Amino acid sequence: MKIGVLALQGAFREHRKLFEDLGAETTLVKLPEHLEGLNGLVIPGGESTTIGKLLREYNLLQPVQSLGQEGFPILGTCAGMIVLAKQILGAPEPHLGLMDITVDRNSFGRQRESFETDLDIPVIGSELFPAVFIRAPHVQKVGEGVTVLARYNDRVVAAREDNLVAFSFHPELTGDHRLHRYFLDIVEQA
Ligand code: GLN
Numbered sequence: 668m669k670i671g672v673l674a675l676q677g678a679f680r681e682h683r684k685l686f687e688d689l690g691a692e693t694t695l696v697k698l699p700e701h702l703e704g705l706n707g708l709v710i711p712g713g714e715s716t717t718i719g720k721l722l723r724e725y726n727l728l729q730p731v732q733s734l735g736q737e738g739f740p741i742l743g744t745c746a747g748m749i750v751l752a753k754q755i756l757g758a759p760e761p762h763l764g765l766m767d768i769t770v771d772r773n774s775f776g777r778q779r780e781s782f783e784t785d786l787d788i789p790v791i792g793s794e795l796f797p798a799v800f801i802r803a804p805h806v807q808k809v810g811e812g813v814t815v816l817a818r819y820n821d822r823v824v825a826a827r828e829d830n831l832v833a834f835s836f837h838p839e840l841t842g843d844h845r846l847h848r849y850f851l852d853i854v855e856q857a
Pocket residue numbers: 711712713714715716744745746747749772773801802803804
């Protein structure tokens with residue numbers, strides 16, 4: 668299985684390591700030709716406006732959009748969640764606009780810019796998941812086909828819509844492989 672990690676900006680190295688620990692092959696995606704032969708793609712955390720701008724500049728926006736529409740598995744974490752969303756509160760237009768969610772950027776406020784908390788995510792088992800939030804977005808609204816995977820203080824922070832998975836937090840930073848395993852299972856089934 669070969670997973671592409673979008674490497675335009677942000678926390679891509681850590682994702683790569685976790686997937687390789689799980690036995691997947693990984694490749695860094697910076698150009699459209701790097702999408703060839705992949706079974707799944709990760710859009711990491713970072714800064715969504717920058718990632719969106721670079722996706723356009725490197726002619727990746729349209730090919731990734733087409734893949735996503737065809738059922739190709741894509742995981743977005745933090746800024747990646749914002750890049751996947753169909754609607755971004757306060758923004759005139761989305762980036763990839765693939766996933767039927769409305770996101771609120773930076774929704775956890777200044778006083779809590781970064782924090783770690785243990786989340787209950789039933790799809791990966793009963794043991795709580797250590798989640799690191801860094802200027803994290805949350806999902807303010809989900810469309811009909813979207814399954815909520817986790818909430819933090821009543822806010823949706825993890826969701827799935829068929830081949831698309833999004834987390835508000837950074838699952839690549841704590842060394843817990845379960846959410847990467849969860850995504851690989853979706854890739855295997857696709
Ligand atoms: N809130 C940031 C954004 O708008 C995302 C922060 C992150 O990825 N750690 O892009």
